[in-house]
Amino acid sequence: MNKKAVLLLSGGLDSATTLAIAKSHGFDVYALSFRYGQRHQVELKAAQLLAKSMGVHEHKIAEIDLRLFGGSALTDSLEVPKDRDAKTMGEGIPITYVPARNTIFLSFALAWAEVLKAYDIFIGVNALDYSGYPDCRPEFIAQFEKTANLATAYGVENNSHITIHTPLISLSKAQIIQEGVRLGVEYMHTISCYDPSLEGEACGRCDACQLRKKGFMEAGITDPTKYMRAL
Amino acid sequence: MNKKAVLLLSGGLDSATTLAIAKSHGFDVYALSFRYGQRHQVELKAAQLLAKSMGVHEHKIAEIDLRLFGGSALTDSLEVPKDRDAKTMGEGIPITYVPARNTIFLSFALAWAEVLKAYDIFIGVNALDYSGYPDCRPEFIAQFEKTANLATAYGVENNSHITIHTPLISLSKAQIIQEGVRLGVEYMHTISCYDPSLEGEACGRCDACQLRKKGFMEAGITDPTKYMRAL
Numbered sequence: 001m002n003k004k005a006v007l008l009l010s011g012g013l014d015s016a017t018t019l020a021i022a023k024s025h026g027f028d029v030y031a032l033s034f035r036y037g038q039r040h041q042v043e044l045k046a047a048q049l050l051a052k053s054m055g056v057h058e059h060k061i062a063e064i065d066l067r068l069f070g071g072s073a074l075t076d077s078l079e080v081p082k083d084r085d086a087k088t089m090g091e092g093i094p095i096t097y098v099p100a101r102n103t104i105f106l107s108f109a110l111a112w113a114e115v116l117k118a119y120d121i122f123i124g125v126n127a128l129d130y131s132g133y134p135d136c137r138p139e140f141i142a143q144f145e146k147t148a149n150l151a152t153a154y155g156v157e158n159n160s161h162i163t164i165h166t167p168l169i170s171l172s173k174a175q176i177i178q179e180g181v182r183l184g185v186e187y188m189h190t191i192s193c194y195d196p197s198l199e200g201e202a203c204g205r206c207d208a209c210q211l212r213k214k215g216f217m218e219a220g221i222t223d224p225t226k227y228m229r230a231l
Numbered sequence: 232m233n234k235k236a237v238l239l240l241s242g243g244l245d246s247a248t249t250l251a252i253a254k255s256h257g258f259d260v261y262a263l264s265f266r267y268g269q270r271h272q273v274e275l276k277a278a279q280l281l282a283k284s285m286g287v288h289e290h291k292i293a294e295i296d297l298r299l300f301g302g303s304a305l306t307d308s309l310e311v312p313k314d315r316d317a318k319t320m321g322e323g324i325p326i327t328y329v330p331a332r333n334t335i336f337l338s339f340a341l342a343w344a345e346v347l348k349a350y351d352i353f354i355g356v357n358a359l360d361y362s363g364y365p366d367c368r369p370e371f372i373a374q375f376e377k378t379a380n381l382a383t384a385y386g387v388e389n390n391s392h393i394t395i396h397t398p399l400i401s402l403s404k405a406q407i408i409q410e411g412v413r414l415g416v417e418y419m420h421t422i423s424c425y426d427p428s429l430e431g432e433a434c435g436r437c438d439a440c441q442l443r444k445k446g447f448m449e450a451g452i453t454d455p456t457k458y459m460r461a462l
Contacts, residue, residue: 064295071346093384100342103382107338111331115302133384140381147378150371151334153324 004118011046014124017180037067072098082205102135126168173215188224235349242277245355251414268298303329313436333366357399404446419455
């Protein structure tokens with residue numbers, strides 16, 4: 001029997017690649033997505049499609065409306081920044097940061113992991129997000145892992161070690177794409193854009209689109225993303 | 232201007248007392264409750280009443296349906312244990328434990344705290360729960376606090392210290408009640424029962440009811456709880 005793993009699946013490029021990696025390591029994957037009031041809800045369709053085509057064991061979508069708190073361009077009426085250059089992108093924490101989002105997502109993953117008796121959780125954070133989002137940094141993940149091991153009955157009773165896997169954390173976007181292509185990820189079904197059309201076409205101009213385009217370019221792989229118009 | 236604090240308010244005896252303590256320390260309290268699929272949803276009415284009568288600055292109820300995962304007598308069709316003696320209660324982790332619940336609740340509190348720029352979070356965990364629930368232990372709270380300080384933009388940008396306050400952690404139920412009475416908490420409006428009637432009458436027999444009754448008895452204070460029938 002394969003080991004079970006809970007995986008956070010957004011429908012984006014990173015989580016799709018993480019899913020391929022978890023499967024290549026022989027895990028039965030239980031994928032968890034969130035309808036959290038994100039303006040790019042169309043990513044959930046991508047998540048469902050990926051979960052099906054990539055053969056996850058089970059896929060759940062948790063409903064948690066983070067618009068209750070606001071404070072981010074992804075959940076509030078604030079505007080998603082466009083056409084920022086690389087230098088600006090690297091400065092400070094962007095307005096697309098959602099307060100405590102990865103802490104919340106990992107907490108839910110932990111709850112499901114406990115019910116499943118799964119000791120492995122996968123999250124597709126990586127080095128590029130790292131510069132801007134505090135909850136994508138290795139030190140945050142390491143600290144959350146310690147918390148997880150004290151937080152749960154199955155951790156305490158069995159003295160078993162819950163591991164938060166971050167296979168992308170030290171990879172560049174280009175390296176992630178190369179690894180994903182090697183493992184057969186169909187990136188045309190993934191959505192990275194923060195501000196897509198209702199049909200799921202990417203804006204091509206937000207930070208996420210720019211990082212993604214640059215990644216495909218540097219990887220030397222044709223970008224299969226559907227953009228709103230020729231850009 | 233008072234300092235802001237986010238407080239987890241269940242509508243039970245412990246969180247009501249914690250609220251009184253936070254206010255006595257001069258905090259403007261932002262109370263957060265959860266509709267998480269608990270069978271004792273009537274506690275939310277108690278939370279609303281308490282929030283109003285005790286003068287919180289704002290009260291939000293987050294909708295997060297943990298029945299998605301199940302695994303607990305509080306969110307699943309499992310039966311709530313009744314009439315357990317003190318010895319049995321002290322052994323192992325009870326079926327009323329909800330997987331990763333306090334990790335999830337504290338994550339949401341952290342999200343709101345970040346939006347409010349509040350550096351103080353209150354949670355009414357205490358020593359009696361401590362024996363059974365892993366996420367009520369001081370070492371869990373200390374670890375979550377470390378995670379919180381790495382998880383958020385406002386923590387990182389301002390290098391400010393987020394504190395998780397647990398004023399009840401080393402108190403017995405009787406001591407909690409005595410402190411609450413001193414601060415004017417109206418315990419008749421609080422609900423501790425895991426399996427109350429739709430009208431909010433307590434069963435008198437679950438672990439929570441038994442601990443509460445014992446607390447009032449030991450404190451020498453008349454128990455104002457409405458029970459289902461004379462017990």
